[in-house]
Each structure stands twice: as C-alpha cells, then as structure tokens.
Amino acid sequence: MSRPLLGQVALVTGASRGIGAAVAVELARAGAQLVLVARTQGGLEETDDAIRAAGSSATLLPMDLVKDVEKIDMLGPSIVARFGRLDILIHAAGALGALTPVAHIQPRDWADVVGVNLTASWRLIRTCDPPLRAAPAGRAVFITSGRVARPKAYWGAYGATKAGMEHLVKTWAEEVASSTTRVNLYDPGIVATQMRKIAMPGEDPSTLAQPADVAPEIVALCQADETRNGQILGRISL
Numbered sequence: 001m002s003r004p005l006l007g008q009v010a011l012v013t014g015a016s017r018g019i020g021a022a023v024a025v026e027l028a029r030a031g032a033q034l035v036l037v038a039r040t041q042g043g044l045e046e047t048d049d050a051i052r053a054a055g056s057s058a059t060l061l062p063m064d065l066v067k068d069v070e071k072i073d074m075l076g077p078s079i080v081a082r083f084g085r086l087d088i089l090i091h092a093a094g095a096l097g098a099l100t101p102v103a104h105i106q107p108r109d110w111a112d113v114v115g116v117n118l119t120a121s122w123r124l125i126r127t128c129d130p131p132l133r134a135a136p137a138g139r140a141v142f143i144t145s146g147r148v149a150r151p152k153a154y155w156g157a158y159g160a161t162k163a164g165m166e167h168l169v170k171t172w173a174e175e176v177a178s179s180t181t182r183v184n185l186y187d188p189g190i191v192a193t194q195m196r197k198i199a200m201p202g203e204d205p206s207t208l209a210q211p212a213d214v215a216p217e218i219v220a221l222c223q224a225d226e227t228r229n230g231q232i233l234g235r236i237s238l
Contacts, residue, residue, distance in 0.1 A: 003031030004223055008135075009083045011035045011075065011128065013065065013120070014093030016043025018193040019143060019218075021050070022211035023090050026219045028056035032088065035059045035079055065093055066115035069123060076127035086131035088222045089140040091124055095158075096195050102156040110157055117161035118168070125172050137224035138181035142169045144232060146187050166232070173230030182229045184221050188214040189235030209235070 010027045014020030016038030024034050028051040036058050038044050044060040051058045059082070063071050079086045095116035097109045121142060132138030144166055147159040166185055173183040190196065191214060192205035217234065220226065 003029075005088070005219075006031030007033075008087035009033045009035065009079060009085050010088035010090065010222070011037065011079060011086060012090045012092060013037045013124070014091075014143075015047050016040050017047075018092070018195070019188060019191060019211045019214060020090070020092030021047040022215035023092060023218050024058070025050045025054055026212075026215040027088070027090075027222070028054040028058070030219055030222075031056065033057065033083065035061065035075075035083075037061045037063050037065070037075075038093070039064050065120040066112055069119075072120060072123040073127055075124070076129075076131050080131050085135055086128060087135045087138060089124060089128045089132060090218065090222075091121055091140075091142045093120065094143060094195060095161075096199060097157040099154040099158075099199060101154060105157050113157045113161050117158070118164045121165045121168055125168070129172070129176075132181050133176065133179050136180065138176075138179075139222040139226065140169075140172075140181070140183045141218055141221050142166075142183075142185050143218075144185040144187050146189065170230045177229055182221075182226055184226075184228055184230065185232045185234075186214075186218050186221065187232055187234040188218075 010032040012020055012024045015024045015036035024036055024047050034051055036044050041062045048058045048060055093116055095113045097113035145162045147155050148163045148166055151159050169185055176183060190208055192208040192210050
C-alpha cells in the first residue's frame with residue numbers, strides 16, 4: 001500500500017467523530033503520525049483504535065477550542081518539541097450553534113460558534129504557521145461550508161463565522177504563497193455528520209455522503225504534489 005505521508009506529522013481538530021475522525025484515519029493509512037484534538041477523550045480513543053488498525057499511531061489531546069486557548073497557542077511548539085516537525089494541519093472542528101433568527105441569537109451561543117469556527121482558526125494559524133513554513137511541504141486544510149456563499153434564514157451565526165474563517169484562511173494563503181506551504185479550504189457538501197443530524201433531523205443519513213467518502217479528497221490536498229493555494233475545493237453544496 002502506498003504511504004506517501006510516511007514520516008510526516010499531522011494535527012487534526014474535531015478528530016473524535018465525523019469528518020475529522022475519518023480524515024485522521026485516512027491520514028494514518030497514508031503513513032502520517034497523528035496529533036488529535038477534540039473535546040471528548042472517549043471519542044478520541046475510538047479514533048485512535050481505528051488509526052492503530054490502519055498501521056499508525058496518535059497522540060490524543062482532549063481540548064476545548066473555546067476555553068483552552070492557551071493550550072491551542074502551545075500546539076505548534078509542543079508538537080515540534082516532541083516530534084521535531086509539523087507537516088499538516090486539518091481544522092475540521094466546527095460549531096453549528098442554535099438555528100435561530102439573527103435577532104434571537106444568544107450571547108453564549110454566539111461566543112461558542114465564533115470561538116470554534118473563527119477564533120480557533122486564527123489561533124491555529126498563529127501556532128502552526130512557523131512549523132508548517134519550515135516543513136518541506138507544509139499543508140493546511142480548513143473545512144468550510146456552502147452556507148457562506150448561500151445565506152439562509154436561521155443559519156446566521158454559522159454562516160457568518162465560516163465566512164470570517166474563509167477570509168482569514170485566504171489571507172494566510174496569500175502570505176505563504178512564496179513559500180512551499182499550501183493552504184486551502186474544503187467544502188464537503190452534505191455529509192452525514194452529527195452536526196447535519198442536528199440541523200436536519202428529518203433526513204435519512206443513509207442517503208447522504210459519509211465522512212469516509214470525503215476524507216480521501218481532503219487527504220489528497222495534503223500531498224506534496226498539491227500546488228493549489230487559497231482555493232475553496234470540494235463538493236460545494238448545501
């Protein structure tokens with residue numbers, strides 16, 4: 001089996017379930033050493049079991065991306081101190097918030113969605129920029145949503161924070177363009193995740209694409225031969 005990422009180190013957020021977990025397993029199959037971030041220890045351990053079955057190993061970091069900001073800031077230096085490098089960043093963690101009119105968004109819900117979708121993106125960029133630039137072919141992929149381009153009633157907090165994330169990531173991509181680092185966004189379209197189940201409880205998840213269906217496309221963006229930068233790629237639908 002081809003293992004093009006053998007020897008590389010990848011940081012994945014939202015790795016306890018859904019797209020983040022599926023991408024972590026796919027990265028393991030490609031040979032990467034994983035550093036996994038999510039809120040729940042139990043979910044991370046389930047992903048770790050799948051990674052071990054794929055022939056790799058993982059370091060598990062239970063972390064709340066809203067509350068544990070100092071831990072986020074130390075991710076880049078800590079990973080380099082332990083492994084000597086960081087090659088790949090996947091920000092798959094996301095917060096939906098309450099689907100409600102903009103005028104009814106509660107401050108607590110707003111803070112959580114902004115914290116995960118936007119502020120954590122900024123902090124991850126800050127902490128991972130130096131080691132990714134130092135890597136032979138640093139790669140970063142941020143999971144976005146078609147809701148940015150197609151606003152819909154009640155999705156204001158989610159769409160606004162994803163829009164902010166897109167702008168931040170595209171700006172970063174411009175800043176690293178002269179280096180060997182490549183930064184892109186990926187829109188998975190409609191996928192059977194927990195977030196989708198909460199948003200659309202009446203859907204039959206068996207009729208939707210599964211996280212494992214989109215994971216190979218995301219991992220492909222982490223390859224050394226990926227030359228695109230600052231683009232929104234993927235299935236582009238919502």
